[in-house]
Amino acid sequence: MSPAQDISAQFTAARAAGRSLPAYPGTPPATLAEAYAIQAAAIAGWPDAVAGWKVARVNPAFAAQFPEERLIGPAFAANIHRVAAGEVASCPVFDGGFAAVEAEVVIVVAQDAPAGKADWTADTVLPFVRSMHIGVEVASSPLATLNDIGPGAVISDFGNNWGVVVGPEIADWHTLETLDVETFIDGASVGTGKVAIKPGPLGALAFTLNKRAEQGHTLKAGDVISTGMITGVHDIRIGQRSRHVFAGVGEVQVQITRAGASGG
Template sequence: MSTEHDTTGSSNPQDISARFTAARAAGQSLQAYPGMPPTTLDQAYAIQAAAVARWPDAVAGWKVARVNPAFAAQFPEERLIGPAFAANIHRVAAGEAARCPVFDGGFAAVEAEVVIVVAEDAPAGKADWTADTVLPFVKSMHIGVEVASSPLATLNDIGPGAIISDFGNNWGVVVGPEIVNWRELETIAVETFIDGQSVGTGKVAIKPGPLGALAFTLNKRALQGTILRAGDVISTGMITGVHDIRIGQQSRHVFAGVGEVAVQITKAAGR
């Protein structure tokens, strides 16, 4: 596991968030973590909050990911979240490919995921949701893709604190065709292809997977003093793995019995 960082840099959330958001705004990469990586969840989410405040776009949803078990003692939550901004939500119909930017020289990957659209505003302060009690908040469930990208190529290697601090390593959520019969399904088998070559297979269990991720996000946002709102999209976690991808490549994600969704990777440009 890499701990590469700028040892001359700050641990101040404002300083770190400023450097990450400046790199993202310019479409540029970073050679090292811009300061001292956060060592606690509180530090990591403080940087994330500072970065969200700096970014000139509305948060339109959240990505959810599992915390690597190797870091469980240091970051003792089963999942982490990161913001998905309105400009990075891509809704595509069957047969279309979403065009999604990534940072040249940074981290870039695609992950097949189930995406939930939130049905209604959550009540403030309630933080005891479970996979069994979140059903009223599911407006629709879709096949989809998270496009993970950061200006820092080693972000994932540093660990969950670094991932959380840089928007959860998110730079796109693709919302594909609806899973109209999701209430009748226990699992969905999924396969991911990049440029026509199979790179991973997996199976998602609806209740502990997507519904559990929605419950975690509802609880986390409540504890952070805010709520999920109607229309928010929740990208609920990888199914076939985290698959590195390069600018110019295309991925295709096949959800058995449901459909497929495709992504064309482009180069992130400055804002």
């Protein structure tokens, strides 16, 4: 078993069992190529279909070592939660591991992307937007310190993703330049932010199209793209509830539960 396969096997075993890890299971990847090789091995070993991708910014402190503006991680079919207005998504996280919620704009992909094309920009991806939604990324890993280790570690463990909540559609997103958002946990405000539609969500979609093409794959119609945090990364505990208010559009609520066997 290669080092990449060993690391991925230990992460996926912990996720499947719903248990935490005391430390990174091996040497954290030092390059993007190493990190995405571990991610690919983990995807191959996980018994569920990839139904989308999470996107996050690379912390500028790590830009020299990981020279890309964003990173991606898979979102599996069982972890895509679609909720209507007024409904609450129930989302598991790993007890003793990392757990956070992030208010995000979620894009549903309109059509299969052409193979090999890797020069998409925020101005050219519009044909791939079926719809935009208000939503939430539920970030969780068996390793509590995953984010602290850096982007390579994050990429290697499914991008630290364990859920994408797809809320109500943003019907007039074409006319919006920005969107104001506020996040609450158990009723207390924990962060506010503003997202610019073109460099934000549309830029994240372009990055994902290009990254998957670089990896020899494409996005498919119906894939969901969680495009990056707006109000911050907010630590959350099992039993807590978050509420994410998107001004003029609506809100999304998430109830945090404990991941059990098979990660659910």
